Amino acid sequence: xxxxxxxxxxxxxxxxxxxxxxxxxxxxxxxxxxxxxxxxxxxxxxxxxxxxxxxxxxxxxxxxxxxxxxxxxxxxxxxxxxxxxxxxxxxxxxxxxxxxxxxxxxxxxxxxxxxxxxxxxxxxxxxxxxxxxxxxxxxxxxxxxxxxxxxxxxxxxxxxxxxxxxxxxxxxxxxxxxxxxxxxxxxxxxxxxxxxxxxxxxxxxxxxxxxxxxxxxxxxxxxxxxxxxxxxxxxxxxxxxxxxxxxxxxxxxxxxxxxxxxxxxxxxxxxxxxxxxxxxxxxxxxxxxxxxxxxxxxxxxxxxxxxxxxxxxxxxxxxxxxxxxxxxxxxxxxxxxxxxxxxxxxxxxxxxxxxxxxxxxxxxxxxxxxxxxxxxxxxxxxxxxxxxxxxxxxxx
Numbered sequence: 001x002x003x004x005x006x007x008x009x010x011x012x013x014x015x016x017x018x019x020x021x022x023x024x025x026x027x028x029x030x031x032x033x034x035x036x037x038x039x040x041x042x043x044x045x046x047x048x049x050x051x052x053x054x055x056x057x058x059x060x061x062x063x064x065x066x067x068x069x070x071x072x073x074x075x076x077x078x079x080x081x082x083x084x085x086x087x088x089x090x091x092x093x094x095x096x097x098x099x100x101x102x103x104x105x106x107x108x109x110x111x112x113x114x115x116x117x118x119x120x121x122x123x124x125x126x127x128x129x130x131x132x133x134x135x136x137x138x139x140x141x142x143x144x145x146x147x148x149x150x151x152x153x154x155x156x157x158x159x160x161x162x163x164x165x166x167x168x169x170x171x172x173x174x175x176x177x178x179x180x181x182x183x184x185x186x187x188x189x190x191x192x193x194x195x196x197x198x199x200x201x202x203x204x205x206x207x208x209x210x211x212x213x214x215x216x217x218x219x220x221x222x223x224x225x226x227x228x229x230x231x232x233x234x235x236x237x238x239x240x241x242x243x244x245x246x247x248x249x250x251x252x253x254x255x256x257x258x259x260x261x262x263x264x265x266x267x268x269x270x271x272x273x274x275x276x277x278x279x280x281x282x283x284x285x286x287x288x289x290x291x292x293x294x295x296x297x298x299x300x301x302x303x304x305x306x307x308x309x310x311x312x313x314x315x316x317x318x319x320x321x322x323x324x325x326x327x328x329x330x331x332x333x334x335x336x337x338x339x340x341x342x343x344x345x346x347x348x349x350x351x352x353x354x355x356x357x358x359x360x361x362x363x364x365x366x367x368x369x370x371x372x373x374x375x376x377x378x379x380x381x382x383x384x385x386x387x388x389x390x391x392x393x394x395x396x
Contacts, residue, residue, distance in 0.1 A: 009072060014290075015298040021180045022289035022336065023302030026280035029145075029333040030081050031310060041090040047099065050209050055270030057206040060311025062266040062274045066259055067304030076248040077284040077300040079239070080259060081277035085230040090223070090272060097219040104215040105224035106272050110263035112228045113236075113275075117256030122236065132351045133384045134241040136358035139344030140365025140380055141238050141278050142337045149334035156327035159189050163328070167335045179288050179336050186328045195325040205312060208269045231275045233378035239276025241381075245344055246285040247293060278377070279337070286340035357388040 035056070042052040059082045070078040094102055116122050153160040166185035170178030190196050240252050255276060263273045283289065284299035348358040361384030369376045 009075070011072065011298055011301055014292075014295040015302065016290055016295070017180065018177060018288065019284075019290050019296065019299040020302050021177075021183065022284050022286075022299040023304075024306055025179065025183070025332055025336045026079065026277075026283040026299070026303045027306040027310060028329065029283065029336075030277070030280045038087050038090075041087060041094050044091055045094040045099065045102075050207060051099070051211070051270060053206045054209040055272075057208055057311045058266040058269035058271035059274060060307050062262045062271055064304040064307035064311060066262055066274060067300050067307060070255060070258060071297045071300040071304070074248075074250045075294065075297045076243065076250050077246075077281065077289065077296045078243070078250065078255060079277040079281035079284055079300050079303065080274050081235070081280055082271075083227065083231050083235060083273045083275055085234045086227045086272050089226055089230065093222045093226070096222060097216065098214070099211055100214040101216045101219035102223055102272075103211050103213040103267050103270075105219040105222075105227065106267040107213055107264050108215070108220055108224035109227035109231065110260045110267065110273055112224075113231060113273075114257055114260035114264070116232070117253045117258075117260055120253050122232075122240075122256055123252045129241065129244075129381065129385070130351075130354055130357075130388065131244065132348050132354040132358045133361050133381065133388070135245040135344045135347035136361035136384060137238055137241045137365050137377060137380050138245040138278075138282060139341055139348055140362045141242070141377055142282055142341045142344065143362070143366040144368060145279055145337055146334045146341050148330040152327035152330040152334075156195070156325060159186060159193070159195070159325070159327055160331050162186070162189055163331050163335065179332070182335050183332050186332060190325050190328050195328070196323055198323045203313065210268050211270070213268055227273060231273055235275040235278065237381060238278040238377040239281055242278050242281045242285060245347060246282075246340075248285065279333075282340040283333075283336045286337070286343065288336055288339050353391075354388060356391060357384045360384055360387045 038055055039052060042055065047055075063080045063082065066080040067078065070080070090102075097105070149160060149164070163182040163186040167178050167182040170181035174181065236252075236256060240250075240255075243250055259274050259276070263271060263275075266274075280303065281300075284303060285296055289299035290296045345362075348362060349355050351358075361380045363380075364383045365376050365380030367376055369379060371379060
């Protein structure tokens with residue numbers, strides 16, 4: 001994917017309208033899918049509105065910094081996101097400890113990730129996963145998001161069908177702007193039908209609030225170790241697989257080390273950890289982001305810019321996204337991922353001797369199953385590699 005002799009970095013010249021749109025949709029998808037989890041966890045733990053706002057600010061600024069710097073450094077769409085399963089875990093575990101102890105547990109989890117990055121262990125693991133298995137994992141992770149357009153059609157059939165038609169016409173007439181066409185049509189129709197509700201919106205800047213960390217064995221066991229496990233299995237592993245499935249051979253170790261260090265720096269302001277992204281990475285790494293794979297890094301850079309803007313106004317972010325109809329958000333995310341799902345399935349089935357393993361990886365990942373508190377992305381890789389080992393046992 002990378003040139004043997006890289007040309008001078010020109011992010012503004014390399015960017016395109018489709019890259020800006022992909023970056024915006026990636027940001028929109030990430031926030032709307034799990035922002036509410038932070039509010040639930042914060043309210044359950046008795047955090048103040050300022051502390052929750054600072055939490056969102058810390059995550060957003062950390063993600064913005066990593067997205068922009070790492071994407072420019074490696075000229076690849078390196079997408080970073082907060083730990084969604086980690087946020088879900090905090091809904092029940094955060095109220096059990098003091099907030100300072102929780103911050104200490106966040107630092108512990110991120111410190112373990114830095115350790116994994118510095119040792120190179122994760123790099124060696126990633127290189128052992130066949131491309132077909134990585135592609136099947138990608139398709140499985142994205143499959144459920146793609147299906148959401150059907151759920152959205154049940155809620156707002158006219159809106160979703162109009163967006164789908166706009167997308168298809170865009171693919172026929174203006175392929176690079178097909179997703180943008182769907183977004184414009186969906187937004188206009190939502191406004192016409194009165195589906196946009198800005199009554200609760202109020203512009204307000206986020207203010208970072210420092211919380212001094214403290215460390216306890218209870219918080220380490222109930223929050224720190226689980227956060228580390230779900231981040232590695234449910235985000236960093238599929239996130240690297242998405243990059244690899246799209247042809248980007250970016251070393252994993254510096255990415256883990258960088259995100260881990262930034263997570264440690266942002267933890268006292270509330271960040272529970274930022275890691276490699278899978279779903280939003282597929283939006284920025286796929287052909288919808290840019291026709292030239294060498295220039296898709298600009299989509300991740302733009303997503304980082306939007307992360308920063310969202311973080312600055314984190315106090316009113318939830319009310320802004322709440323103003324948009326769910327059907328529009330679900331549909332635009334699904335449409336933006338169509339090309340990546342097609343590419344993942346095609347590559348997954350390209351090797352005849354690995355098709356069964358790829359199929360099992362896809363099915364397990366797409367199922368959304370969870371065992372021992374670990375999500376389906378990890379178990380999809382395990383099932384696929386086990387299948388491959390059994391079928392190739394004794395073969396040379």
